[in-house]
Amino acid sequence: MAAEKSSIKIITLIAADGSVFEVEPNIVKEMKTVQSYIDELDQNTVSIPLPNVFGNDLAMIIEYCKKHASEEETKEAKEEFDFEFVKRMKSDDKLRLLQAASYLNMESFLQFMAKAIAAEIENQSVEFVRDYFQIESDFTPEEEAELRKENEWAFK
Amino acid sequence: MSMMDHCKDFLSWLDHDTSLNIFKGMDDPADLARVSCVSRSWRHFVIANGLSKQLCLRMFPPLSRVACVVELNQHGVKEHPEVGLSNSMEWLALQKDNRVYGCLARCCMSPVAMDCIAGRFSYWSSNGQINPNVPETLTYQLGSQICVIKEINIQPFQAHFQMGSPIYSAQSVRFKMGHQKASLDSLADEMFVWTYTSPEFPMAQENRLQTFQLPEPVLCIGGILQVELLGRVQRQEMDGLLYICISYVQALGIQLSPAFSVEILDPSGMFVLKRDQRAKCEPHATSDDESGMLNENLLREFRDFRRLLMWEHVMRIGAENGWDEEDYANGDFDFDFGFDEDVA
Numbered sequence: 001m002a003a004e005k006s007s008i009k010i011i012t013l014i015a016a017d018g019s020v021f022e023v024e025p026n027i028v029k030e031m032k033t034v035q036s037y038i039d040e041l042d043q044n045t046v047s048i049p050l051p052n053v054f055g056n057d058l059a060m061i062i063e064y065c066k067k068h069a070s071e072e073e074t075k076e077a078k079e080e081f082d083f084e085f086v087k088r089m090k091s092d093d094k095l096r097l098l099q100a101a102s103y104l105n106m107e108s109f110l111q112f113m114a115k116a117i118a119a120e121i122e123n124q125s126v127e128f129v130r131d132y133f134q135i136e137s138d139f140t141p142e143e144e145a146e147l148r149k150e151n152e153w154a155f156k
Numbered sequence: 157m158s159m160m161d162h163c164k165d166f167l168s169w170l171d172h173d174t175s176l177n178i179f180k181g182m183d184d185p186a187d188l189a190r191v192s193c194v195s196r197s198w199r200h201f202v203i204a205n206g207l208s209k210q211l212c213l214r215m216f217p218p219l220s221r222v223a224c225v226v227e228l229n230q231h232g233v234k235e236h237p238e239v240g241l242s243n244s245m246e247w248l249a250l251q252k253d254n255r256v257y258g259c260l261a262r263c264c265m266s267p268v269a270m271d272c273i274a275g276r277f278s279y280w281s282s283n284g285q286i287n288p289n290v291p292e293t294l295t296y297q298l299g300s301q302i303c304v305i306k307e308i309n310i311q312p313f314q315a316h317f318q319m320g321s322p323i324y325s326a327q328s329v330r331f332k333m334g335h336q337k338a339s340l341d342s343l344a345d346e347m348f349v350w351t352y353t354s355p356e357f358p359m360a361q362e363n364r365l366q367t368f369q370l371p372e373p374v375l376c377i378g379g380i381l382q383v384e385l386l387g388r389v390q391r392q393e394m395d396g397l398l399y400i401c402i403s404y405v406q407a408l409g410i411q412l413s414p415a416f417s418v419e420i421l422d423p424s425g426m427f428v429l430k431r432d433q434r435a436k437c438e439p440h441a442t443s444d445d446e447s448g449m450l451n452e453n454l455l456r457e458f459r460d461f462r463r464l465l466m467w468e469h470v471m472r473i474g475a476e477n478g479w480d481e482e483d484y485a486n487g488d489f490d491f492d493f494g495f496d497e498d499v500a
Binding site: 138144148 | 163165170171190
């Protein structure tokens, strides 16, 4: 089994929009969903369709994985990368990347995205949060009024 | 097929731990208060996971010693049953935690900073020592049993009436906070339990109010603050002994009474956190009249006040209990009583 695994040189990931990415096995280690798929196969080259991830998002995820898998990069360089990475993401990107991270079962990237989403919610109004996550309030008007009164201090 | 068609509300599809991490990523109690108003499921998540409590614990680790939370004067305060959710005992307790810790976090975030030392006090002097390393401690009762201390300001005393106007500062200072022991069986026992010790701060030999900002705001449970004065730098010419003298001490922060009070359970040091439902959540600056009343209450509480005076070098609770002639006579510091006028 171990020998078979090491014989896999390149893994091909196919995104929802058909775009193709060829990556080293160490890059997909982070993606547990993909890794478990690879582990079940015994072919030399593996091609894996990812119908739940768009090409643009997959490109970003692979970029993130490459940076973090690299042993040459210093801790500071990785932090700097993370900082820029978050800056580059638009609000909608963040939600899609969170979904992708969850689907691909990527532990550290998922936590990274959780932080980014938390930052998105910070200092925002209830209306913004509802709008962002497309949530309809299911409180009765009386409950809503009561909650607002109770938490008035938090509504600036 | 694509996940993009999915509901965007992550609570409905994300694993529990990651959802929890998103909510824990919010460090402002106001954020938590707002997200709990988004929808029923969000509100349920905040309450069920005790997120207000966890936020408070992250802000103030001493809260890990809370044995239980009690709400006082509930009568007449409208309850808000969470519609559609079971009102089991466990759920009611979680709701109570959410209310109490939410209010506590909000109080603690207040930008108000007032002097938390009960009563006013002015000058204090140590005894003279030959050894510069003999430390001194000043112990204070704070105006509230539970308060958040952000910074401590100390003005060393300058003796303008002495040759060369020496400043009797200390080399450095350190602060401890804690509570009084309930039982004082033996005089040899320590009277206080210290739950916080600050780093050591160097003190300048300058006659000004020096600010010692704590690395982070500290929740003092039990209302006792001790200032440790470490290292003597100034010798008094007439007796050749080293002294430390202080003009003024201030502890700036937030008094959480009357909205909150604590009952410390000896000997575990655990405590009961009490929230008075009738009291407003916001801390307010106490007027002079109110602090005067507070002092009298504190005095009544302080059964062992005289013993405290004996035990510590000084224990100041209000001006009327300050320095008296007898204590003064014990010191060797050769002063006129006119010095107070020199203090700014």
